[in-house]
Amino acid sequence: MHEAGIALNLIEAVERRLQAQTDARVAVIHVRVGELAGVSTEALDFAFQCLSAGTRVQGARLVFEVVPLMLVCDACGVTSRVVDLVFRCPACGSEKTRVSTGRELEVRTLELAEEHEVAHA
Amino acid sequence: MHEIDVKAGLLEPNDAIARENREFLAEHGIYAVDIMSAPGSGKTSLLEWALPALADRYRLAVVEGDIVGNADKERLDGFGVPVYQINTGAACHLDARMVHPSLHRVAEAGAEVLLIENVGNLVCPAEFDLGEDDVVMLLSVTEGHDKPKKYPLMFRRADLVAINKVDLLDRTNFDLPGAIGAVRDVHPGVAVLTTSCRTGEGIEDVVAWLEWRIAAKRAALQHARAGAAPAGLAT
Numbered sequence: 001m002h003e004a005g006i007a008l009n010l011i012e013a014v015e016r017r018l019q020a021q022t023d024a025r026v027a028v029i030h031v032r033v034g035e036l037a038g039v040s041t042e043a044l045d046f047a048f049q050c051l052s053a054g055t056r057v058q059g060a061r062l063v064f065e066v067v068p069l070m071l072v073c074d075a076c077g078v079t080s081r082v083v084d085l086v087f088r089c090p091a092c093g094s095e096k097t098r099v100s101t102g103r104e105l106e107v108r109t110l111e112l113a114e115e116h117e118v119a120h121a
Numbered sequence: 122m123h124e125i126d127v128k129a130g131l132l133e134p135n136d137a138i139a140r141e142n143r144e145f146l147a148e149h150g151i152y153a154v155d156i157m158s159a160p161g162s163g164k165t166s167l168l169e170w171a172l173p174a175l176a177d178r179y180r181l182a183v184v185e186g187d188i189v190g191n192a193d194k195e196r197l198d199g200f201g202v203p204v205y206q207i208n209t210g211a212a213c214h215l216d217a218r219m220v221h222p223s224l225h226r227v228a229e230a231g232a233e234v235l236l237i238e239n240v241g242n243l244v245c246p247a248e249f250d251l252g253e254d255d256v257v258m259l260l261s262v263t264e265g266h267d268k269p270k271k272y273p274l275m276f277r278r279a280d281l282v283a284i285n286k287v288d289l290l291d292r293t294n295f296d297l298p299g300a301i302g303a304v305r306d307v308h309p310g311v312a313v314l315t316t317s318c319r320t321g322e323g324i325e326d327v328v329a330w331l332e333w334r335i336a337a338k339r340a341a342l343q344h345a346r347a348g349a350a351p352a353g354l355a356t
Contacts, residue, residue, distance in 0.1 A: 002214060002245045006131050013129035024123075031131075038248050038274045085273050086306040095309030105131045112123040 003039060006105070007047035013107050014057050021112065026060040028111040034102040035069040036082075060110075069102030135249055138217035142224055142252025146235070147345075149228040152338045153235040154331065155215075155251050157275065158259035159268075160241030163285040165193045166318035167259065167327065168236060172200040174328045175234065179335065182232035184223045186215040186240045193238060203230045214245035217252055224252075234335060243268065247275040255280040255334055257327070259316075262286040262293055266300035273307045281312045281330055288317040 014029060033041055041064045052058045069082040075094035082102070083090070089097050130136065146153050156164050168183060175181055183204040185194045194206045205223040207215060220237065227235050237253060239246045258279035260268055263286055269276045276282065282304050290297060301313050312330060316323035 002212075002248060005212075005216075009131045009134050012134075013127060013131070017125065017127045017129070021125075036274060036277075038244070084306075085270050087277070088306070088309050095305075097309065107127040107129045107131065110125050110127055112125065114123075 003043040004047045007051050025113040026057045026110050027113040028061050030063050030108045032065045032104045032106050032108050034067045034104040036102045037105040067101050067104045070100045071097045072100045073097050135217050139250035139252040142217055151235055152335045153253040154255045155237045155253035156257050157239045157246045159243045162259040162261040163318045164238050165196055170324045172202050179234045180232050182227040182235050184237045213242050214249050215239050216249045220251045243272040243275050247278045257281045259283050259285045262289045262295045266296045269303035269307045276307045283314050283316045285316045287315045288320050
């Protein structure tokens with residue numbers, strides 16, 4: 001349960017990016033989370049809702065893109081999806097593999113609310 | 122709808138400090154190992170064996186991470202090694218920022234090897250780089266052989282997995298070959314040893330592994346300095 005700290009980092013990162021945009025409000029925050037990021041999107045969403053109250057990003061919706069856990073084999077070069085948490089290469093059996101995707105944990109983009117949406121808010 | 126790029130890593134605030142910690146340790150020639158496991162797997166008991174085994178060859182220091190209290194520090198205070206306690210308050214893991222001030226104290230004490238005992242937890246510590254050189258992880262027999270596939274991130278962070286409390290193997294249904302197989306599924310090529318912090322079985326292997334890693338870091342630092350020196354003289 002370290003999603004609260006990650007939610008705070010998320011809020012800070014978005015607020016920093018918004019500095020130039022004087023009174024823009026954020027409608028949607030796109031977040032990429034790898035399958036092996038070690039983060040629960042539900043817990044992160046809940047922490048964000050709690051911790052964003054009173055900040056510039058209050059009311060924003062988090063949209064998660066879950067990135068599949070993929071391996072690249074350094075021996076044979078094959079890229080494969082990790083099945084049953086076996087990190088050996090399924091093509092050649094080599095142990096010399098690297099995780100190519102699936103460890104992501106980042107804010108990608110923001111969608112700012114239109115003026116009339118702000119008025120309704 | 123107006124869309125803007127952010128591309129900000131959400132662990133970057135920690136990772137940035139971890140990089141500073143790693144540079145600080147390299148500058149001061151300190152090897153640091155982060156010891157992680159579930160609560161009660163034997164981290165402090167391993168230190169009780171490792172400190173006397175290493176103390177005649179290296180100047181040691183210990184950082185103890187606990188949510189509250191200093192029970193573990195008290196266990197280790199009698200070994201003649203400086204022990205710095207970090208209380209995380211509510212946090213379930215150490216992070217790079219928490220550890221940073223104690224690194225200065227470790228360097229001032231002239232330590233060459235720093236052993237960090239993380240908060241007992243198989244989930245959160247795996248996410249937070251402290252700037253350490255290696256992660257030693259304990260999996261104790263009483264936890265069960267199914268843990269590698271339930272906590273894959275932790276096992277992937279480990280450089281050495283010590284399966285501890287093997288003196289209890291015949292009292293449990295722990296499947297040792299199955300557990301080692303599961304560790305190697307999740308993290309192919311990782312070093313796996315078996316230990317008992319009660320009888321001392323296998324401890325010398327862990328100590329030998331640490332000595333090998335300490336020597337490897339020293340050689341790497343010397344190599345880097347030798348490479349950097351002529352360039353420094355030329356400017």
